[in-house]
Amino acid sequence: MNKKSGALSDEKSGNKALRLHGAIARNLGRRIVSGRYRPGQVLEGEIESSEQLNVSRSAYREAVRILAAKGLVTSRPRVGTRVSPRHEWRLLDPDVLAWIFDGEPEPEILQSLFELRTLIEPEAAALAAKRRTQGHLDGMRAALDAMREHTLAVEAGRVADQTFHAELLSASGNPFIVSLTNGVTAAVHALTEFKQRARPLRRDPVPDHERVYEAVVTKDAEGARTAMRELIRLALLDTPIRRRSAKGKKR
Amino acid sequence: MNKKSGALSDEKSGNKALRLHGAIARNLGRRIVSGRYRPGQVLEGEIESSEQLNVSRSAYREAVRILAAKGLVTSRPRVGTRVSPRHEWRLLDPDVLAWIFDGEPEPEILQSLFELRTLIEPEAAALAAKRRTQGHLDGMRAALDAMREHTLAVEAGRVADQTFHAELLSASGNPFIVSLTNGVTAAVHALTEFKQRARPLRRDPVPDHERVYEAVVTKDAEGARTAMRELIRLALLDTPIRRRSAKGKKR
DNA sequence: TTGCGCTTTTTGTCTGAGTTATGGTTTCGC
DNA sequence: GCGAAACCATAACTCAGACAAAAAGCGCAA
Numbered sequence: 001m002n003k004k005s006g007a008l009s010d011e012k013s014g015n016k017a018l019r020l021h022g023a024i025a026r027n028l029g030r031r032i033v034s035g036r037y038r039p040g041q042v043l044e045g046e047i048e049s050s051e052q053l054n055v056s057r058s059a060y061r062e063a064v065r066i067l068a069a070k071g072l073v074t075s076r077p078r079v080g081t082r083v084s085p086r087h088e089w090r091l092l093d094p095d096v097l098a099w100i101f102d103g104e105p106e107p108e109i110l111q112s113l114f115e116l117r118t119l120i121e122p123e124a125a126a127l128a129a130k131r132r133t134q135g136h137l138d139g140m141r142a143a144l145d146a147m148r149e150h151t152l153a154v155e156a157g158r159v160a161d162q163t164f165h166a167e168l169l170s171a172s173g174n175p176f177i178v179s180l181t182n183g184v185t186a187a188v189h190a191l192t193e194f195k196q197r198a199r200p201l202r203r204d205p206v207p208d209h210e211r212v213y214e215a216v217v218t219k220d221a222e223g224a225r226t227a228m229r230e231l232i233r234l235a236l237l238d239t240p241i242r243r244r245s246a247k248g249k250k251r
Numbered sequence: 252m253n254k255k256s257g258a259l260s261d262e263k264s265g266n267k268a269l270r271l272h273g274a275i276a277r278n279l280g281r282r283i284v285s286g287r288y289r290p291g292q293v294l295e296g297e298i299e300s301s302e303q304l305n306v307s308r309s310a311y312r313e314a315v316r317i318l319a320a321k322g323l324v325t326s327r328p329r330v331g332t333r334v335s336p337r338h339e340w341r342l343l344d345p346d347v348l349a350w351i352f353d354g355e356p357e358p359e360i361l362q363s364l365f366e367l368r369t370l371i372e373p374e375a376a377a378l379a380a381k382r383r384t385q386g387h388l389d390g391m392r393a394a395l396d397a398m399r400e401h402t403l404a405v406e407a408g409r410v411a412d413q414t415f416h417a418e419l420l421s422a423s424g425n426p427f428i429v430s431l432t433n434g435v436t437a438a439v440h441a442l443t444e445f446k447q448r449a450r451p452l453r454r455d456p457v458p459d460h461e462r463v464y465e466a467v468v469t470k471d472a473e474g475a476r477t478a479m480r481e482l483i484r485l486a487l488l489d490t491p492i493r494r495r496s497a498k499g500k501k502r
Numbered sequence: 503t504t505g506c507g508c509t510t511t512t513t514g515t516c517t518g519a520g521t522t523a524t525g526g527t528t529t530c531g532c
Numbered sequence: 533g534c535g536a537a538a539c540c541a542t543a544a545c546t547c548a549g550a551c552a553a554a555a556a557g558c559g560c561a562a
Contacts (some may be wrong), residue, residue: 207553
Protein backbone atom coordinates (compact mmCIF):
# COMPACT_ATOMS: atom_id res chain seq x y z
CA MET A 1 0.00 0.00 0.00
CA ASN A 2 2.84 2.37 0.66
CA LYS A 3 3.40 2.66 -3.00
CA LYS A 4 5.40 5.83 -2.73
CA SER A 5 3.11 6.96 -5.46
CA GLY A 6 3.01 10.63 -6.31
CA ALA A 7 -0.24 11.17 -4.55
CA LEU A 8 0.93 14.70 -3.99
CA SER A 9 1.61 15.27 -7.62
CA ASP A 10 5.07 16.43 -6.69
CA GLU A 11 6.22 16.73 -10.24
CA LYS A 12 3.42 18.23 -12.14
CA SER A 13 2.53 21.05 -9.84
CA GLY A 14 5.50 23.29 -9.36
CA ASN A 15 8.84 22.21 -8.04
CA LYS A 16 11.00 24.15 -5.69
CA ALA A 17 12.74 21.38 -3.79
CA LEU A 18 10.18 21.61 -1.06
CA ARG A 19 9.93 19.19 1.77
CA LEU A 20 6.91 17.02 2.14
CA HIS A 21 5.10 19.35 4.51
CA GLY A 22 5.90 22.28 2.26
CA ALA A 23 4.52 20.49 -0.76
CA ILE A 24 1.33 19.61 1.04
CA ALA A 25 0.94 23.17 2.24
CA ARG A 26 1.42 24.46 -1.27
CA ASN A 27 -1.12 22.10 -2.72
CA LEU A 28 -3.71 22.93 -0.13
CA GLY A 29 -2.83 26.60 -0.31
CA ARG A 30 -3.35 26.70 -4.04
CA ARG A 31 -6.69 25.02 -3.69
CA ILE A 32 -7.74 27.58 -1.13
CA VAL A 33 -6.65 30.73 -2.95
CA SER A 34 -8.08 29.42 -6.18
CA GLY A 35 -11.46 29.03 -4.54
CA ARG A 36 -11.61 25.27 -4.80
CA TYR A 37 -11.92 25.27 -1.03
CA ARG A 38 -14.08 28.15 0.01
CA PRO A 39 -14.01 30.23 3.21
CA GLY A 40 -16.04 28.64 5.96
CA GLN A 41 -15.62 25.18 4.54
CA VAL A 42 -14.06 22.64 6.89
CA LEU A 43 -11.47 20.26 5.50
CA GLU A 44 -11.77 16.65 6.42
CA GLY A 45 -9.98 15.42 9.49
CA GLU A 46 -6.27 14.91 9.86
CA ILE A 47 -6.48 11.16 9.73
CA GLU A 48 -8.59 11.02 6.60
CA SER A 49 -6.55 13.68 4.83
CA SER A 50 -3.19 12.19 5.68
CA GLU A 51 -4.37 8.76 4.62
CA GLN A 52 -5.69 10.05 1.33
CA LEU A 53 -2.39 11.73 0.61
CA ASN A 54 -0.39 8.75 1.80
CA VAL A 55 1.56 10.83 4.25
CA SER A 56 1.96 10.70 7.97
CA ARG A 57 -0.26 12.71 10.22
CA SER A 58 2.66 14.79 11.41
CA ALA A 59 3.62 15.87 7.91
CA TYR A 60 0.03 16.84 7.22
CA ARG A 61 -0.24 18.68 10.51
CA GLU A 62 2.89 20.69 9.80
CA ALA A 63 1.40 21.68 6.48
CA VAL A 64 -1.74 22.89 8.21
CA ARG A 65 0.37 24.87 10.66
CA ILE A 66 2.00 26.63 7.72
CA LEU A 67 -1.37 27.51 6.24
CA ALA A 68 -2.62 28.70 9.60
CA ALA A 69 0.47 30.89 9.97
CA LYS A 70 -0.47 32.56 6.71
CA GLY A 71 -4.03 33.09 7.86
CA LEU A 72 -5.59 30.74 5.35
CA VAL A 73 -7.09 28.34 7.88
CA THR A 74 -7.78 27.97 11.56
CA SER A 75 -8.20 24.73 13.40
CA ARG A 76 -9.79 23.88 16.70
CA PRO A 77 -10.57 20.64 18.43
CA ARG A 78 -13.99 19.25 17.83
CA VAL A 79 -14.70 21.56 14.88
CA GLY A 80 -11.81 20.79 12.61
CA THR A 81 -9.75 22.88 10.24
CA ARG A 82 -11.72 25.45 8.35
CA VAL A 83 -10.83 27.93 5.66
CA SER A 84 -10.66 31.46 7.01
CA PRO A 85 -12.53 34.39 5.49
CA ARG A 86 -10.54 36.13 2.81
CA HIS A 87 -9.89 39.26 4.76
CA GLU A 88 -7.75 37.25 7.16
CA TRP A 89 -5.47 35.86 4.48
CA ARG A 90 -1.96 37.28 4.34
CA LEU A 91 -2.37 38.24 0.73
CA LEU A 92 1.00 39.92 0.57
CA ASP A 93 2.90 36.93 1.85
CA PRO A 94 5.22 35.89 -0.97
CA ASP A 95 4.06 32.29 -0.82
CA VAL A 96 0.38 33.17 -0.86
CA LEU A 97 0.96 35.58 -3.70
CA ALA A 98 2.87 32.90 -5.60
CA TRP A 99 0.04 30.42 -5.06
CA ILE A 100 -2.41 32.96 -6.39
CA PHE A 101 -0.33 33.61 -9.48
CA ASP A 102 0.30 29.93 -10.06
CA GLY A 103 -3.36 29.60 -10.85
CA GLU A 104 -5.44 31.87 -12.96
CA PRO A 105 -5.57 35.09 -10.97
CA GLU A 106 -8.71 37.05 -11.57
CA PRO A 107 -8.25 40.28 -13.49
CA GLU A 108 -9.46 42.30 -10.51
CA ILE A 109 -6.64 40.85 -8.45
CA LEU A 110 -4.09 41.97 -10.98
CA GLN A 111 -5.75 45.34 -11.08
CA SER A 112 -5.64 45.65 -7.31
CA LEU A 113 -2.02 44.66 -7.17
CA PHE A 114 -1.03 47.32 -9.66
CA GLU A 115 -3.14 49.80 -7.79
CA LEU A 116 -1.16 49.06 -4.67
CA ARG A 117 2.11 49.37 -6.53
CA THR A 118 0.96 52.72 -7.84
CA LEU A 119 0.38 53.87 -4.32
CA ILE A 120 3.59 52.57 -2.85
CA GLU A 121 6.44 52.49 -5.27
CA PRO A 122 6.43 56.12 -6.45
CA GLU A 123 6.54 57.28 -2.84
CA ALA A 124 9.19 54.70 -2.06
CA ALA A 125 11.23 55.99 -4.97
CA ALA A 126 10.89 59.52 -3.63
CA LEU A 127 12.14 58.39 -0.24
CA ALA A 128 14.95 56.48 -1.89
CA ALA A 129 16.02 59.61 -3.75
CA LYS A 130 16.45 61.35 -0.44
CA ARG A 131 18.11 58.54 1.47
CA ARG A 132 20.09 56.45 -0.97
CA THR A 133 23.73 55.73 -0.31
CA GLN A 134 26.47 55.20 -2.83
CA GLY A 135 26.14 51.47 -2.26
CA HIS A 136 22.53 51.57 -3.38
CA LEU A 137 23.47 53.51 -6.47
CA ASP A 138 26.16 50.99 -7.35
CA GLY A 139 23.74 48.13 -6.98
CA MET A 140 21.12 49.82 -9.11
CA ARG A 141 23.67 50.74 -11.74
CA ALA A 142 24.89 47.16 -11.99
CA ALA A 143 21.36 45.80 -12.20
CA LEU A 144 20.52 48.30 -14.88
CA ASP A 145 23.52 47.30 -16.96
CA ALA A 146 22.66 43.64 -16.57
CA MET A 147 19.11 44.39 -17.61
CA ARG A 148 20.24 46.13 -20.73
CA GLU A 149 22.60 43.32 -21.58
CA HIS A 150 20.24 40.40 -21.12
CA THR A 151 16.79 41.90 -21.76
CA LEU A 152 13.66 40.60 -20.10
CA ALA A 153 13.48 37.74 -22.55
CA VAL A 154 15.86 35.66 -20.46
CA GLU A 155 15.81 34.79 -16.81
CA ALA A 156 19.01 36.68 -16.07
CA GLY A 157 17.44 39.88 -17.32
CA ARG A 158 14.32 39.40 -15.24
CA VAL A 159 16.43 38.77 -12.18
CA ALA A 160 18.29 42.00 -12.86
CA ASP A 161 14.96 43.80 -13.10
CA GLN A 162 13.99 42.38 -9.73
CA THR A 163 17.34 43.35 -8.27
CA PHE A 164 16.94 46.91 -9.46
CA HIS A 165 13.59 47.26 -7.74
CA ALA A 166 14.81 45.53 -4.61
CA GLU A 167 17.82 47.80 -4.39
CA LEU A 168 15.70 50.87 -4.95
CA LEU A 169 13.23 49.94 -2.27
CA SER A 170 15.97 49.02 0.10
CA ALA A 171 17.28 52.54 -0.42
CA SER A 172 13.97 53.86 0.88
CA GLY A 173 15.25 52.94 4.30
CA ASN A 174 11.86 51.71 5.42
CA PRO A 175 11.92 48.02 6.39
CA PHE A 176 8.18 47.70 6.06
CA ILE A 177 8.26 48.92 2.50
CA VAL A 178 11.02 46.46 1.77
CA SER A 179 9.08 43.61 3.30
CA LEU A 180 5.91 44.62 1.55
CA THR A 181 7.46 44.87 -1.84
CA ASN A 182 9.44 41.67 -1.59
CA GLY A 183 6.36 39.62 -2.21
CA VAL A 184 4.99 41.96 -4.80
CA THR A 185 8.10 41.98 -6.92
CA ALA A 186 8.25 38.20 -6.75
CA ALA A 187 4.71 38.04 -8.07
CA VAL A 188 5.49 40.59 -10.73
CA HIS A 189 8.50 38.55 -11.69
CA ALA A 190 6.34 35.53 -12.27
CA LEU A 191 3.95 37.74 -14.16
CA THR A 192 6.70 39.15 -16.35
CA GLU A 193 7.72 35.67 -17.29
CA PHE A 194 4.18 34.90 -18.28
CA LYS A 195 3.79 38.18 -20.08
CA GLN A 196 7.00 37.54 -21.93
CA ARG A 197 5.79 34.19 -23.08
CA ALA A 198 2.55 35.62 -24.35
CA ARG A 199 3.96 38.39 -26.51
CA PRO A 200 7.66 39.09 -26.31
CA LEU A 201 9.35 42.42 -26.00
CA ARG A 202 6.98 45.19 -26.81
CA ARG A 203 9.14 48.00 -25.64
CA ASP A 204 12.56 48.41 -24.16
CA PRO A 205 11.99 48.89 -20.41
CA VAL A 206 15.51 50.12 -19.73
CA PRO A 207 14.92 53.83 -20.47
CA ASP A 208 12.06 53.95 -17.96
CA HIS A 209 14.31 52.48 -15.32
CA GLU A 210 17.12 54.72 -16.33
CA ARG A 211 14.99 57.79 -15.67
CA VAL A 212 14.19 56.59 -12.18
CA TYR A 213 17.83 55.89 -11.55
CA GLU A 214 18.90 59.32 -12.73
CA ALA A 215 16.43 61.03 -10.44
CA VAL A 216 17.65 58.99 -7.50
CA VAL A 217 21.26 59.85 -8.32
CA THR A 218 20.51 63.56 -8.30
CA LYS A 219 18.37 63.22 -5.17
CA ASP A 220 15.41 64.54 -7.09
CA ALA A 221 12.52 63.15 -5.05
CA GLU A 222 9.78 64.60 -7.17
CA GLY A 223 11.44 63.39 -10.34
CA ALA A 224 11.86 59.89 -8.93
CA ARG A 225 8.22 59.82 -7.95
CA THR A 226 7.09 60.87 -11.40
CA ALA A 227 9.44 58.53 -13.21
CA MET A 228 8.38 55.59 -11.12
CA ARG A 229 4.73 56.37 -11.62
CA GLU A 230 5.30 56.38 -15.33
CA LEU A 231 7.27 53.14 -15.17
CA ILE A 232 4.44 51.36 -13.43
CA ARG A 233 1.88 52.81 -15.79
CA LEU A 234 3.79 51.42 -18.75
CA ALA A 235 4.26 48.07 -17.06
CA LEU A 236 0.54 47.85 -16.54
CA LEU A 237 -0.07 48.63 -20.19
CA ASP A 238 2.20 45.77 -21.13
CA THR A 239 0.41 43.39 -18.81
CA PRO A 240 -2.12 41.13 -20.42
CA ILE A 241 -5.27 41.61 -18.45
CA ARG A 242 -7.32 38.76 -19.65
CA ARG A 243 -10.96 39.13 -20.51
CA ARG A 244 -12.01 42.46 -19.17
CA SER A 245 -14.98 44.33 -17.95
CA ALA A 246 -17.55 42.29 -19.82
CA LYS A 247 -20.01 42.42 -16.97
CA GLY A 248 -17.35 40.78 -14.85
CA LYS A 249 -19.66 39.34 -12.25
CA LYS A 250 -17.12 36.71 -11.32
CA ARG A 251 -18.31 36.34 -7.77
CA MET B 252 9.73 14.17 35.36
CA ASN B 253 6.85 15.48 33.39
CA LYS B 254 6.45 18.23 35.82
CA LYS B 255 4.11 20.23 33.69
CA SER B 256 6.19 23.11 34.86
CA GLY B 257 5.84 26.39 33.07
CA ALA B 258 9.05 26.02 31.19
CA LEU B 259 7.45 28.07 28.48
CA SER B 260 6.47 30.82 30.81
CA ASP B 261 2.95 30.51 29.53
CA GLU B 262 1.55 32.91 31.99
CA LYS B 263 3.93 35.73 32.23
CA SER B 264 4.47 36.40 28.57
CA GLY B 265 1.20 37.19 26.88
CA ASN B 266 -1.82 34.98 26.85
CA LYS B 267 -4.15 34.47 23.99
CA ALA B 268 -5.31 30.90 24.56
CA LEU B 269 -2.63 29.64 22.23
CA ARG B 270 -1.84 26.02 21.80
CA LEU B 271 1.52 24.71 22.81
CA HIS B 272 3.06 25.04 19.37
CA GLY B 273 1.68 28.55 19.08
CA ALA B 274 3.14 29.52 22.42
CA ILE B 275 6.54 28.16 21.48
CA ALA B 276 6.42 29.97 18.15
CA ARG B 277 5.54 33.19 19.90
CA ASN B 278 8.34 32.87 22.40
CA LEU B 279 10.92 32.10 19.76
CA GLY B 280 9.48 34.73 17.46
CA ARG B 281 9.75 37.40 20.10
CA ARG B 282 13.32 36.47 20.78
CA ILE B 283 14.10 36.74 17.08
CA VAL B 284 12.41 40.06 16.36
CA SER B 285 13.83 41.54 19.52
CA GLY B 286 17.32 40.66 18.38
CA ARG B 287 18.05 38.18 21.09
CA TYR B 288 18.58 35.64 18.33
CA ARG B 289 20.32 37.34 15.46
CA PRO B 290 20.11 36.67 11.72
CA GLY B 291 22.51 33.97 10.65
CA GLN B 292 22.56 32.39 14.06
CA VAL B 293 21.56 28.73 14.14
CA LEU B 294 19.31 27.56 16.94
CA GLU B 295 20.21 24.38 18.66
CA GLY B 296 18.80 21.13 17.35
CA GLU B 297 15.25 19.91 17.69
CA ILE B 298 16.07 17.39 20.36
CA GLU B 299 18.00 19.75 22.56
CA SER B 300 15.49 22.55 22.17
CA SER B 301 12.45 20.40 22.80
CA GLU B 302 14.10 18.85 25.84
CA GLN B 303 15.01 22.21 27.26
CA LEU B 304 11.44 23.42 26.85
CA ASN B 305 10.02 20.16 28.16
CA VAL B 306 7.90 19.69 25.10
CA SER B 307 7.73 17.01 22.49
CA ARG B 308 9.70 17.25 19.33
CA SER B 309 6.54 17.49 17.26
CA ALA B 310 5.26 20.50 19.14
CA TYR B 311 8.61 22.19 18.73
CA ARG B 312 8.76 21.31 15.06
CA GLU B 313 5.33 22.75 14.43
CA ALA B 314 6.45 25.95 16.09
CA VAL B 315 9.46 26.12 13.81
CA ARG B 316 7.20 25.57 10.79
CA ILE B 317 5.16 28.58 11.86
CA LEU B 318 8.25 30.72 12.14
CA ALA B 319 9.49 29.49 8.78
CA ALA B 320 6.13 30.33 7.23
CA LYS B 321 6.60 33.89 8.44
CA GLY B 322 10.09 34.05 7.01
CA LEU B 323 11.86 34.29 10.35
CA VAL B 324 13.86 31.10 10.01
CA THR B 325 14.82 28.46 7.51
CA SER B 326 15.84 24.94 8.32
CA ARG B 327 17.73 22.35 6.36
CA PRO B 328 19.13 18.97 7.22
CA ARG B 329 22.70 18.94 8.33
CA VAL B 330 22.83 22.68 8.95
CA GLY B 331 19.97 23.17 11.34
CA THR B 332 17.47 25.97 11.80
CA ARG B 333 18.90 29.38 11.32
CA VAL B 334 17.48 32.86 11.69
CA SER B 335 16.84 34.46 8.31
CA PRO B 336 18.14 37.90 7.34
CA ARG B 337 15.73 40.65 8.26
CA HIS B 338 14.71 41.50 4.75
CA GLU B 339 13.06 38.09 4.48
CA TRP B 340 10.89 38.56 7.53
CA ARG B 341 7.20 39.12 6.90
CA LEU B 342 7.22 42.32 8.89
CA LEU B 343 3.61 43.11 8.08
CA ASP B 344 2.29 39.80 9.27
CA PRO B 345 0.01 40.59 12.21
CA ASP B 346 1.73 38.08 14.45
CA VAL B 347 5.20 39.31 13.64
CA LEU B 348 4.08 42.85 14.15
CA ALA B 349 2.51 41.93 17.47
CA TRP B 350 5.72 40.22 18.57
CA ILE B 351 7.66 43.33 17.67
CA PHE B 352 5.32 45.53 19.63
CA ASP B 353 5.26 43.19 22.60
CA GLY B 354 8.87 44.04 23.15
CA GLU B 355 10.44 47.44 23.07
CA PRO B 356 10.14 48.44 19.45
CA GLU B 357 12.88 50.76 18.36
CA PRO B 358 11.78 54.32 17.66
CA GLU B 359 12.81 53.98 14.02
CA ILE B 360 10.44 51.06 13.64
CA LEU B 361 7.58 53.15 14.93
CA GLN B 362 8.64 55.93 12.64
CA SER B 363 8.75 53.62 9.65
CA LEU B 364 5.36 52.21 10.42
CA PHE B 365 3.79 55.63 10.55
CA GLU B 366 5.60 56.53 7.38
CA LEU B 367 3.97 53.57 5.69
CA ARG B 368 0.57 54.52 7.06
CA THR B 369 1.08 58.02 5.73
CA LEU B 370 1.69 56.58 2.30
CA ILE B 371 -1.17 54.14 2.29
CA GLU B 372 -4.12 55.24 4.31
CA PRO B 373 -4.76 58.67 2.77
CA GLU B 374 -4.82 57.08 -0.68
CA ALA B 375 -6.95 54.25 0.62
CA ALA B 376 -9.36 56.81 2.04
CA ALA B 377 -9.50 58.52 -1.33
CA LEU B 378 -10.35 55.24 -3.01
CA ALA B 379 -12.92 54.50 -0.34
CA ALA B 380 -14.59 57.84 -1.00
CA LYS B 381 -15.07 56.82 -4.59
CA ARG B 382 -16.12 53.23 -4.03
CA ARG B 383 -17.90 53.03 -0.71
CA THR B 384 -21.35 51.49 -0.50
CA GLN B 385 -24.12 52.35 1.90
CA GLY B 386 -23.14 49.31 3.95
CA HIS B 387 -19.69 50.71 4.51
CA LEU B 388 -21.13 54.04 5.54
CA ASP B 389 -23.42 52.38 8.04
CA GLY B 390 -20.55 50.43 9.53
CA MET B 391 -18.38 53.52 9.82
CA ARG B 392 -21.22 55.51 11.32
CA ALA B 393 -21.85 52.86 13.96
CA ALA B 394 -18.18 52.60 14.81
CA LEU B 395 -17.93 56.34 15.08
CA ASP B 396 -20.86 56.51 17.46
CA ALA B 397 -19.40 53.73 19.58
CA MET B 398 -16.10 55.55 19.64
CA ARG B 399 -17.69 58.70 20.86
CA GLU B 400 -19.62 56.87 23.51
CA HIS B 401 -16.81 54.79 24.97
CA THR B 402 -13.69 56.86 24.23
CA LEU B 403 -10.28 55.33 23.68
CA ALA B 404 -9.82 54.92 27.40
CA VAL B 405 -11.69 51.62 27.37
CA GLU B 406 -11.26 48.56 25.24
CA ALA B 407 -14.66 48.92 23.61
CA GLY B 408 -13.71 52.32 22.32
CA ARG B 409 -10.42 51.11 20.91
CA VAL B 410 -12.20 48.26 19.19
CA ALA B 411 -14.59 50.77 17.65
CA ASP B 412 -11.61 52.77 16.43
CA GLN B 413 -10.21 49.66 14.83
CA THR B 414 -13.57 48.84 13.30
CA PHE B 415 -13.83 52.29 11.79
CA HIS B 416 -10.48 51.94 10.07
CA ALA B 417 -11.18 48.40 8.98
CA GLU B 418 -14.50 49.42 7.49
CA LEU B 419 -12.95 52.37 5.72
CA LEU B 420 -10.19 50.29 4.21
CA SER B 421 -12.59 47.59 3.24
CA ALA B 422 -14.47 50.28 1.35
CA SER B 423 -11.35 50.91 -0.71
CA GLY B 424 -12.25 47.72 -2.53
CA ASN B 425 -8.64 46.64 -2.73
CA PRO B 426 -8.05 43.31 -0.97
CA PHE B 427 -4.32 43.90 -0.75
CA ILE B 428 -4.82 47.14 1.06
CA VAL B 429 -7.19 45.41 3.42
CA SER B 430 -4.72 42.63 4.09
CA LEU B 431 -1.87 45.05 4.49
CA THR B 432 -3.65 47.26 6.91
CA ASN B 433 -5.07 44.47 9.01
CA GLY B 434 -1.78 43.90 10.65
CA VAL B 435 -0.96 47.55 10.91
CA THR B 436 -4.16 48.49 12.65
CA ALA B 437 -3.69 45.61 15.06
CA ALA B 438 -0.27 46.93 15.95
CA VAL B 439 -1.62 50.42 16.26
CA HIS B 440 -4.33 49.10 18.52
CA ALA B 441 -1.74 47.64 20.83
CA LEU B 442 0.13 50.88 20.63
CA THR B 443 -2.96 52.92 21.46
CA GLU B 444 -3.47 50.85 24.54
CA PHE B 445 0.07 51.51 25.60
CA LYS B 446 -0.21 55.15 24.72
CA GLN B 447 -3.39 55.39 26.70
CA ARG B 448 -1.74 53.89 29.72
CA ALA B 449 1.13 56.33 29.52
CA ARG B 450 -0.84 59.54 29.37
CA PRO B 451 -4.58 59.33 28.98
CA LEU B 452 -6.78 61.27 26.64
CA ARG B 453 -4.87 64.17 25.23
CA ARG B 454 -7.38 65.10 22.62
CA ASP B 455 -10.72 63.88 21.43
CA PRO B 456 -10.01 61.84 18.31
CA VAL B 457 -13.62 61.71 17.16
CA PRO B 458 -13.65 64.99 15.22
CA ASP B 459 -10.69 63.85 13.10
CA HIS B 460 -12.51 60.67 12.25
CA GLU B 461 -15.71 62.53 11.66
CA ARG B 462 -14.06 64.66 9.01
CA VAL B 463 -12.83 61.59 7.17
CA TYR B 464 -16.28 60.08 7.40
CA GLU B 465 -17.95 63.19 6.04
CA ALA B 466 -15.65 63.30 3.04
CA VAL B 467 -16.33 59.65 2.30
CA VAL B 468 -20.07 60.24 2.55
CA THR B 469 -19.92 63.04 0.01
CA LYS B 470 -17.57 61.06 -2.23
CA ASP B 471 -14.97 63.76 -1.84
CA ALA B 472 -11.79 61.84 -2.59
CA GLU B 473 -9.43 64.75 -2.16
CA GLY B 474 -11.10 65.73 1.09
CA ALA B 475 -10.85 62.20 2.40
CA ARG B 476 -7.20 62.06 1.52
CA THR B 477 -6.47 65.30 3.30
CA ALA B 478 -8.54 64.45 6.36
CA MET B 479 -6.89 61.08 6.70
CA ARG B 480 -3.47 62.56 6.33
CA GLU B 481 -4.26 64.95 9.12
CA LEU B 482 -5.66 62.18 11.28
CA ILE B 483 -2.47 60.18 11.00
CA ARG B 484 -0.34 63.21 11.64
CA LEU B 485 -2.21 63.89 14.86
CA ALA B 486 -2.02 60.25 15.86
CA LEU B 487 1.72 60.34 15.40
CA LEU B 488 1.94 63.44 17.56
CA ASP B 489 0.09 61.62 20.30
CA THR B 490 2.38 58.64 20.07
CA PRO B 491 5.09 58.48 22.65
CA ILE B 492 8.27 58.11 20.68
CA ARG B 493 10.60 57.25 23.44
CA ARG B 494 13.99 58.91 23.73
CA ARG B 495 15.00 60.65 20.52
CA SER B 496 13.73 64.01 19.41
CA ALA B 497 16.51 65.74 21.27
CA LYS B 498 18.36 67.17 18.33
CA GLY B 499 15.25 66.71 16.25
CA LYS B 500 16.87 64.14 14.03
CA LYS B 501 13.54 62.75 13.04
CA ARG B 502 15.22 61.16 10.02
C1' DT C 503 -36.68 28.16 29.76
C1' DT C 504 -32.14 27.97 31.34
C1' DG C 505 -28.06 26.41 33.10
C1' DC C 506 -25.15 22.53 34.21
C1' DG C 507 -22.72 18.37 33.25
C1' DC C 508 -21.90 14.49 30.22
C1' DT C 509 -20.54 12.52 25.78
C1' DT C 510 -18.08 12.24 21.82
C1' DT C 511 -15.47 14.01 18.20
C1' DT C 512 -11.49 16.30 16.58
C1' DT C 513 -7.27 18.43 17.14
C1' DG C 514 -3.29 18.51 20.19
C1' DT C 515 0.72 16.28 22.42
C1' DC C 516 3.89 12.69 23.31
C1' DT C 517 7.28 8.89 22.35
C1' DG C 518 10.58 6.52 19.70
C1' DA C 519 11.98 4.67 15.56
C1' DG C 520 13.81 4.77 10.84
C1' DT C 521 14.87 7.89 6.43
C1' DT C 522 16.86 11.42 3.68
C1' DA C 523 19.38 15.48 2.47
C1' DT C 524 23.73 17.74 2.68
C1' DG C 525 28.18 20.07 4.30
C1' DG C 526 32.54 18.46 5.24
C1' DT C 527 36.17 15.13 4.56
C1' DT C 528 38.69 11.94 2.36
C1' DT C 529 40.31 9.51 -1.37
C1' DC C 530 41.33 8.77 -5.98
C1' DG C 531 42.90 10.04 -10.52
C1' DC C 532 45.54 13.16 -13.19
C1' DG D 533 50.00 19.12 -5.92
C1' DC D 534 45.30 19.80 -7.36
C1' DG D 535 40.52 18.96 -8.76
C1' DA D 536 36.68 15.91 -8.83
C1' DA D 537 34.23 12.01 -7.16
C1' DA D 538 33.07 8.88 -3.39
C1' DC D 539 32.21 8.72 1.63
C1' DC D 540 30.50 9.97 6.20
C1' DA D 541 28.48 12.11 9.99
C1' DT D 542 24.80 15.05 11.39
C1' DA D 543 21.03 17.46 11.24
C1' DA D 544 16.19 17.82 9.91
C1' DC D 545 12.50 14.95 7.97
C1' DT D 546 9.04 11.34 7.96
C1' DC D 547 6.60 7.74 9.95
C1' DA D 548 3.64 5.09 13.37
C1' DG D 549 0.57 4.67 17.19
C1' DA D 550 -0.86 5.97 21.60
C1' DC D 551 -2.90 9.07 24.96
C1' DA D 552 -4.53 13.93 26.42
C1' DA D 553 -7.31 17.94 26.17
C1' DA D 554 -10.67 21.02 24.27
C1' DA D 555 -15.23 22.05 23.01
C1' DA D 556 -19.72 21.66 20.43
C1' DG D 557 -23.93 19.54 21.17
C1' DC D 558 -27.13 17.03 23.84
C1' DG D 559 -29.82 15.70 27.71
C1' DC D 560 -31.29 16.38 32.15
C1' DA D 561 -32.87 18.75 35.98
C1' DA D 562 -34.13 22.92 38.53
